[in-house]
Amino acid sequence: GAGVSQSPSNKVTEKGKDVELRCDPISGHTALYWYRQSLGQGLEFLIYFQGNSAPDKSGLPSDRFSAERTGGSVSTLTIQRTQQEDSAVYLCASSRKGQGGSPLHFGNGTRLTVT
Amino acid sequence: KQEVTQIPAALSVPEGENLVLNCSFTDSAIYNLQWFRQDPGKGLTSLLLIQSSQREQTSGRLNASLDKSSGRSTLYIAASQPGDSATYLCAVRGDTSGSRLTFGEGTQLTVNP
Numbered sequence: 347g348a349g350v351s352q353s354p355s356n357k358v359t360e361k362g363k364d365v366e367l368r369c370d371p372i373s374g375h376t377a378l379y380w381y382r383q384s385l386g387q388g389l390e391f392l393i394y395f396q397g398n399s400a401p402d403k404s405g406l407p408s409d410r411f412s413a414e415r416t417g418g419s420v421s422t423l424t425i426q427r428t429q430q431e432d433s434a435v436y437l438c439a440s441s442r443k444g445q446g447g448s449p450l451h452f453g454n455g456t457r458l459t460v461t
Numbered sequence: 462k463q464e465v466t467q468i469p470a471a472l473s474v475p476e477g478e479n480l481v482l483n484c485s486f487t488d489s490a491i492y493n494l495q496w497f498r499q500d501p502g503k504g505l506t507s508l509l510l511i512q513s514s515q516r517e518q519t520s521g522r523l524n525a526s527l528d529k530s531s532g533r534s535t536l537y538i539a540a541s542q543p544g545d546s547a548t549y550l551c552a553v554r555g556d557t558s559g560s561r562l563t564f565g566e567g568t569q570l571t572v573n574p
Contacts, residue, residue, distance in 0.1 A: 350504075379561065388566040389550070402561060437504055447493045447512060447554060450562060452504040 348372075350453035352438050358459045359428055367423045367456045371440030378421050379441075379450065380413060384434040392436075395421060396443060428460045463488045467551055467565035474541055475573050482536040482568045484551030489532050492554040495562065496525050496536050498547040505550060509536070541572045 351370040359365050371378050380392040391405040395415045403413070410428075415421040425432055435457050439450040464487045474480055484494070493512045497505040509518045509525040511534070517526040524537040538545060548569045552562040 352504075381564075389552075389562075389564040391561045391563070394561055405561070439505075447510075449495055449507040449510045450505075450552075451507060452497075454504040 350438055350440055350451055352436075352453035352456050354456060355454065356457045356459075358461060361430060361460055362427055364424065364426045365428055365458065367425075367436050367458070369421045369423070369438030369440075369453060371419065371421070371438070372451055373419075375440035375442055375451075376418060377441045377443045378415060379439045380421070380423050381437045381439065382434045383437060383455070389437065392423070425458075428458075430460050433458055433460045463491075463553060463555065463563040465551060465553055465563050465565035467549075467568050469568060470566070471569040471571075473571040473573065476541060476543060478541050478572075479537070479539050480541055480570075482538070482549050482551075482570070484534040484536070484565055486532045486534075486553045486563075489529050490556040491529065492556055492560065494525075494527055494534050494551065494553050496523075496534075497550040497552065499550060499567070500547050508549075538570075541570075543572045543574050545572050546570055 353368045378395040381389045383389050393413050394402040397418045398415050410426045413423045435455040437455045439452045441450045442448040466485050468483045495510045496508040499505050511518045511527040522539040527534045548567040550567045552564045
């Protein structure tokens with residue numbers, strides 16, 4: 347596709363349930379990032395993929411959060427046993443690597459609400 | 462730990478005015494700096510990317526400058542329009558091309574007709 351695609355755009359879930367958020371990066375982009383944006387706060391880094399490996403996952407807030415990337419393309423962010431503080435917009439971004447630090451391109455995000 | 466600060470947090474100007482948004486960062490060992498805009502309920506749109514070896518970048522009515530040694534960047538918007546109303550975010554990338562971006566909290570700009 348032309349841009350980074352995220353699904354679903356909105357997700358409402360009950361506390362304690364597991365959720366999966368999906369990101370389709372721009373074709374050919376080998377780097378993929380997940381960020382979280384909470385109400386009234388800045389963007390918080392979660393994890394970075396280069397290809398299928400995650401050299402930096404230091405931003406994952408707890409072991410309830412995990413992410414994977416397959417085929418060097420689609421990535422899934424999974425949150426287990428969701429808590430109300432997990433409510434936020436989850437943003438995915440992709441970029442080419444090895445081209446002078448090319449710009450990040452963001453998707454429109456998944457708005458997660460935990461009730 | 463890199464910290465990015467944006468001033469002001471909010472700005473309201475009349476249409477046609479030229480304006481400057483400020484960004485500062487604590488660790489000058491950056492790979493590049495990127496300016497984004499974010500419209501309500503939307504993701505981020507990349508505006509300008511300045512590599513660490515560059516001093517400025519221009520796109521249309523936008524001009525971004527970078528003073529790496531002093532840890533500062535400015536985004537200059539000429540002849541502002543109501544359509545420029547959005548939140549503007551500054552982000553710096555660490556000293557390798559794969560490193561995370563660290564974001565400021567943004568400047569919320571309103572351009573009044």
